[in-house]
Amino acid sequence: MDDFINQLQNYSDNLDSLVPSIEQKQRITQAGAKVLEKNLQEVTPVSKLNRKKDKHLKEYVMSQDTNVDGQEDGSSTVGFGKKAYIARFLNDGTVKMPATHFVDNAVNESKKEVLLANKAEYDKIMRGGK
Template identity: 55%
Template sequence: MDFEDIMTGLSNIDEKVIPDTTTKRKMTEAGAKVLAEKLKEATPRTKHNDVKYGHLQDNVAYQDTDIDGEENGSSTVGYGKKAYVARFLNDGTVKMPATHFVDNVRRESSDAVFKAQREAYDKLIRGDQ
């Protein structure tokens, strides 16, 4: 077996194993859904009733595109128009201590997000049921 045969064999494996953009999109969407749920659970809920935007916890959303809406296999999780409020609560201000709830959720849910993405990969690429 020569070098060319080896490289041809590797390229055939890559086509079967490496996901295309549509598959990546479905994989990252599965992970984003898990992260959004975990973030919603951890987001503090105030007693204040904001008629215009609602509670920060109710504004957690995900999309299966990047932040600019481009379909490149990425997914995005965030707070929409209330993101600035989440930043103040997470990072703190001069008058308010930081809670780091977003940072903690990202760190603590990384295994669950990866598991959801892996399950989507197995289902889409390998045909696992």
């Protein structure tokens, strides 16, 4: 019976070494978020109007750590900040404007690259770069 308890304890210890902490998870998800942020900035349409006081929508693309109910859970989000409503109109369209789906396409095309960035950061943190 003691052998079985020792095996369970070893198994539990091995699992703990594979699960990242909240801070480590933030670093892992932020690596993927930076990749998506870069790709989304590249495909965000730019207005043809030359307004010196307003920035273009692509300048509002940002990534940040996410807080759920005031607590950090280690996840990251990518979005347009206070100009998200404009991005939604451009992406989904309106009655008078056709949809461009630039956000949807960027997310779908970036999935593999984001996951590879997450894996690379996970390996660097949890496995010492192996």
